[in-house]
Amino acid sequence: MRITPQPKIKNLWRSNKRYKVAYGGRGSGKSYGVAQRFMVFALQMPDARILCTKETQNSLSDSALAILKRVIHDSDLDCMFQPTKHGLKCINGAEFIFRGLQHPDRIKSLDGISHCWVEEGQKISQEAWDILVPTIREEGSQIWVTFNPDLEDDPAFNNFVLNTRDDVDIELINYTDNPHFPEVLKHEMEWDKANDYDKYLHVWEGHCRTYSDAQVFFGKWRVDNYDTPKDVDYYFGADWGFSQDPTTLVRCYVKDESLYIDQEAYGVGVDIDATPAMFDKVPEANRWPVTADSARPETISYMQRHGYPKMRSAKKGPGSIEDGIAFLRSFREIVVHERCKHVADEMKLYSYKTDKLTGEITPNIEDKHNHLIDALRYSIEMIMIKAKVPTISVPFRR
Numbered sequence: 001m002r003i004t005p006q007p008k009i010k011n012l013w014r015s016n017k018r019y020k021v022a023y024g025g026r027g028s029g030k031s032y033g034v035a036q037r038f039m040v041f042a043l044q045m046p047d048a049r050i051l052c053t054k055e056t057q058n059s060l061s062d063s064a065l066a067i068l069k070r071v072i073h074d075s076d077l078d079c080m081f082q083p084t085k086h087g088l089k090c091i092n093g094a095e096f097i098f099r100g101l102q103h104p105d106r107i108k109s110l111d112g113i114s115h116c117w118v119e120e121g122q123k124i125s126q127e128a129w130d131i132l133v134p135t136i137r138e139e140g141s142q143i144w145v146t147f148n149p150d151l152e153d154d155p156a157f158n159n160f161v162l163n164t165r166d167d168v169d170i171e172l173i174n175y176t177d178n179p180h181f182p183e184v185l186k187h188e189m190e191w192d193k194a195n196d197y198d199k200y201l202h203v204w205e206g207h208c209r210t211y212s213d214a215q216v217f218f219g220k221w222r223v224d225n226y227d228t229p230k231d232v233d234y235y236f237g238a239d240w241g242f243s244q245d246p247t248t249l250v251r252c253y254v255k256d257e258s259l260y261i262d263q264e265a266y267g268v269g270v271d272i273d274a275t276p277a278m279f280d281k282v283p284e285a286n287r288w289p290v291t292a293d294s295a296r297p298e299t300i301s302y303m304q305r306h307g308y309p310k311m312r313s314a315k316k317g318p319g320s321i322e323d324g325i326a327f328l329r330s331f332r333e334i335v336v337h338e339r340c341k342h343v344a345d346e347m348k349l350y351s352y353k354t355d356k357l358t359g360e361i362t363p364n365i366e367d368k369h370n371h372l373i374d375a376l377r378y379s380i381e382m383i384m385i386k387a388k389v390p391t392i393s394v395p396f397r398r
Contacts, residue, residue: 006029009033009171011169012144018141019145021146021160021161021169023146023149023170023172023173024148024171025174025175027178027189034117034146035067038068038096043094045114046092051097052097055100101124104125105244107131114138116141118156121145122154122156126155129155129159149207151208216350220333222335223335224336225338226337229255234251235291236249236251237290238250238291239371240292240299246268247275248375251282251283251285258332261335261336261337263282264282264339264340275299276308290308291311291313291378291379293378320377321377327384350366350370
């Protein structure tokens with residue numbers, strides 16, 4: 001067997017460091033080169049357990065299995081590997097395990113993993129990294145990461161590119177490094193380079209997007225350390241957790257045409273009987289009306305009987321998300337207290353969707369990083385109704 005990876009991938013093959021990171025633009029052959037290396041790992045290591053993971057994997061069709069099969073076929077080694085119900089196995093007993101990280105707790109029980117490949121690393125949350133890394137604990141184990149950069153604050157870019165570590169080897173790999181760069185992609189790349197250079201840099205050269213491209217609240221918010229006045233009226237909003245989603249409560253007030261968010265409560269996996277105690281940590285929460293997500297009327301009823309008699313259902317309805325966001329953006333500014341770290345995270349990450357085929361930012365909003373944002377919308381719902389704000393659309397920027 002003779003495999004010749006491209007030079008930059010070969011540098012990572014030779015590395016003996018724990019982390020090997022290949023990042024850059026589209027069409028670079030990063031994933032193919034890493035799949036080649038993982039095929040070799042399986043052939044060289046009888047009975048090895050090799051984990052392949054990415055953010056969202058609802059089935060094997062969402063996994064790296066397809067590219068591994070293509071590499072095996074291209075290498076004329078189909079006879080050495082057997083498909084299984086849950087993935088792929090080498091005839092020497094080495095097996096590939098495929099897991100998604102959208103629910104990172106599912107990988108905690110994995111044992112004996114010698115090598116891990118994290119595909120599309122730019123999408124992996126810090127929470128998932130914090131669970132994954134200690135799981136790969138065999139002596140001499142390796143973690144390989146491939147990704148196309150998105151935002152500078154994405155954990156993969158921040159942890160591996162912006163911050164240097166002694167245990168990381170990293171290579172920037174772009175289409176110019178791929179001798180097999182497809183002609184059809186070359187045409188797309190050249191069109192972007194001539195007509196939309198910012199897009200070219202992001203998609204093909206591996207540059208990060210800036211927040212201004214996609215951030216819903218770009219330019220409207222800041223973090224500050226301030227004292228809350230004693231004579232303000234508070235507005236509270238709550239959002240209920242589902243599965244891995246958090247239960248949240250936010251407290252805010254209006255002053256000088258600005259919206260101040262000065263308290264938050266945030267918890268994942270909070271049982272209904274523990275929710276009142278969690279909300280009690282936010283001062284004044286049980287004395288003022290709390291507008292809560294109407295999707296859980298039984299939870300609202302429970303809270304009303306357990307210390308929150310003024311809790312009420314949000315009205316919501318068609319267009320309520322867009323109208324609520326537009327109303328929030330109508331404030332002169334949104335000021336987040338520095339203790340409200342989860343609110344600040346969501347303000348930074350709440351974004352418009354990106355078209356998967358073109359990389360373009362769309363007017364549609366991602367349904368994630370929005371649990372405290374939703375609670376904030378509910379909290380100011382009555383202000384918006386009293387102001388008789390007409391239906392308006394969210395201003396869209398490119």
